[in-house]
Amino acid sequence: MxxxxxxxxxxxxxxxxxxxxxxxxxxxxxxxxxxxxxxxxxxxxxxxxxxxxxxxxxxxxxxxxxxxxxxxxxxxxxxxxxxxxxxxxxxxxxxxxxxxxxxxxxxxxxxxxxxxxxLNAKAKTPAPILALPGQTQVLSELETQDGSLRGRVEALQSSLSPAQIRSFFLREATADDWRLQGALSEKMTRLALEKGRESLDLAFSARPMGGSQTVLIWQKR
Incomplete structure (x- = not known):
C-alpha cells in the first residue's frame, strides 16, 4: 500500500x-x-x-x-x-x-x-503523532507542508481489532491533551480529535483475515 x-x-x-x-x-x-x-x-x-x-x-x-x-x-x-x-x-x-x-x-x-x-533520496523519519500499539505497523505515509500549514496521512495495519485499536488511540490521545470533536460516537469506525490548531481523524476497518486497518489524517493550520 x-x-x-x-x-x-x-x-x-x-x-x-x-x-x-x-x-x-x-x-x-x-x-x-x-x-x-x-x-x-x-x-x-x-x-x-x-x-x-x-x-x-x-x-x-x-x-x-x-x-x-x-x-x-x-x-x-x-x-x-x-x-x-x-x-x-x-x-x-x-x-x-x-x-x-x-x-x-x-x-x-x-x-x-x-x-x-x-529513488536515491535519503528518507527522513518524522516524529510520531500518536504512539502505536504493539503488533501495529505503518504501511505508508504521506506528509505535506506549505509554510505553517502541515498535513499527514498514514495507513496502519494491526493485529488488534478495530474496537481495540480505537480504544488504544483514544487513551493515548487523551493523555496527550487531545480533545474529542463533539460527543464520542458509539460507532467503532471513526475517531475525531482536536488540539489547538491541530486536528486528527482516524478511520478504522476490519481486515478480512483478522485484525484492522487504520487511516490517520492529521492537519495543523
Whole structure:
C-alpha cells in the first residue's frame, strides 16, 4: 500500500503554494495545452521528497498516450501503463527518478495527478503523532507542508481489532491533551480529535483475515 492508495486523500491536504523542489524533482513533460497546479510546497512519501501536481487538459486518449510515451522516451525513460478500472496509471522510469501520471476522463477532459520522486533520496523519519500499539505497523505515509500549514496521512495495519485499536488511540490521545470533536460516537469506525490548531481523524476497518486497518489524517493550520 503506497502512493496510489494515499493519492485519494490529496484533496484534503492540498494548498495553492508554488513548488519549492522543481529543480531537484523534474516532472514528466505534459502535452501542449495541459495545465498543472501544485498540491503542496513540500511533500514526502515514506520520508522521501515527493512532488505532485494536479493536471488537466483536453485530448483524445490515444493522442495523450502517444505524446506521453514520446516525451518519456525523449528523456531516455521507459514507459509503462497499468489499468485501474476507470483510472489509468502510467510510469516513466528515468534514471533515479520515478515519474507517474494517474488520470481519468471527466466530462470530456483528462484529469489526474502527475508525480515524481528520487529513488536515491535519503528518507527522513518524522516524529510520531500518536504512539502505536504493539503488533501495529505503518504501511505508508504521506506528509505535506506549505509554510505553517502541515498535513499527514498514514495507513496502519494491526493485529488488534478495530474496537481495540480505537480504544488504544483514544487513551493515548487523551493523555496527550487531545480533545474529542463533539460527543464520542458509539460507532467503532471513526475517531475525531482536536488540539489547538491541530486536528486528527482516524478511520478504522476490519481486515478480512483478522485484525484492522487504520487511516490517520492529521492537519495543523
Amino acid at each position: 503506497g502512493w496510489i492508495y494515499l493519492a485519494r486523500f490529496l484533496p484534503l491536504l492540498s494548498c495553492a503554494a508554488g513548488p519549492a523542489w522543481a529543480a531537484d524533482l523534474p516532472l514528466w513533460p505534459l502535452p501542449d495545452g495541459f495545465s498543472s497546479r501544485p498540491v503542496a510546497e513540500r511533500m514526502w512519501l515514506n520520508g522521501v521528497p515527493l512532488r505532485v501536481v494536479f493536471i488537466g487538459g483536453v485530448s483524445r486518449e490515444e493522442d495523450f498516450q502517444r505524446e506521453m510515451d514520446r516525451s518519456c522516451r525523449q528523456e531516455g525513460g521507459r514507459f509503462r501503463q497499468i489499468s485501474l478500472g476507470r483510472k489509468h496509471l502510467w510510469s516513466c522510469m528515468d534514471g533515479p527518478y520515478s515519474q507517474t501520471v494517474r488520470w481519468h476522463l471527466e466530462g470530456g477532459r483528462i484529469m489526474g495527478e502527475s508525480s515524481v520522486l528520487n
